[in-house]
Amino acid sequence: MGRRASDMAYVRLRTEIVDWRIPPGTVLAEVELSGRLGVSRTPVREALSRLVADGLAAPQGGRGVTVTAVSLDDARDLFDVRVALDGRAAALAARRADPAVFAELGDRLRAAADVLRLDEDRSGNDTDAYYALVARLDEAVDDAVANPHLFEAQRRLRAQLTRLRRLARDNPRRLATSALEHAAIADAIAAGDADLAVAATRLHLANALAGITTAITADAPRPAAAGVAP
Known part of the structure; x- marks a missing residue:
């Protein structure tokens, strides 16, 4: 029961931080979180250690534990590591994957790009569906590579990178382009072309970092960070 409570607290807090519902600099107080999440302080303490x-x-x-800030230097450092890890994973996936899985993902990502380009209202539903597809692509690469050491190295990065990626939430043009870039990665893996998979991954990451750099340096409004729903 204790482990389940700890896992629940961790997943909920991680999601709220990544989605900017808990903004950088927020103090994560054990007593307040224990009451809000409906668990004892021990699971909360364990969840905070994982965060x-x-x-x-x-x-x-x-001051206890606080949500870390997002800085341009941090973003660049994270992407330096991500280029190496994601490029290697894409190459291995191209050699080991079931082509049909990635061909389908490529088609779905292209369809998502069309929807994002046409979405004028920015209700958020299409954006969330796109991010779910990106997560599915990551999972498919992990499954194809089947290297627990590479997976663990990537796991810690992904939470921070997902939070950074949310800075592009209000830029539909960038999201649509990003969907096509992910589709190109999926297509290259489906074709079994390791070199093309690496090149497509590097192109996407370079463009993603450029978009994040623009968002940070322009002091763009952060995604819905005001308050956390109970």
């Missing part, structure tokens, strides 16, 4: 290990939170001396 610190993920880099989403950090101890701040007498």
Whole structure:
């Protein structure tokens, strides 16, 4: 029961941080979180330790644990590592994957790009569906590569990178282009072309970092970060 409570607290807090519902600099107080999440302080403490290990939170001396800030230097450092890890994973997937899985994902990502281009209202539903497809692509690559050491190295990065990626939520043009870039990665893996898979991955990551850099340096409004629903 304790482990389930800890897992629940971790998943909920991680989601709220990644989605910017808990903004950078927020103090994660054990007592308040225990009451809001409906669990004892021990599971909350364990969840906070995992968030610190993920880099989403950090101890701040007498202030307890706070949500980490997002800086341009951090983004660049993360992408330096991501280029190496994701490029290697894409190459291995191209050699080991079931082509049909990635061919289908490529088609679905292209369809998502069409929807995103036409979405004038930006209700959020299409954006969420696109991010779910990206997560499915990541999972398919993980399954194809089947390297637990590479997976663990990528796991910690993904939470931080997902939070950064949310900075592009209000840029439909960038999201549509990103969907096509992901489709190109899926197509290259489906074709079994490791070199093309690496090149497509590097292109996508370069463009993603450029978009994040613009969002941070322009001091763009952050995605829905005001308050957390109970």
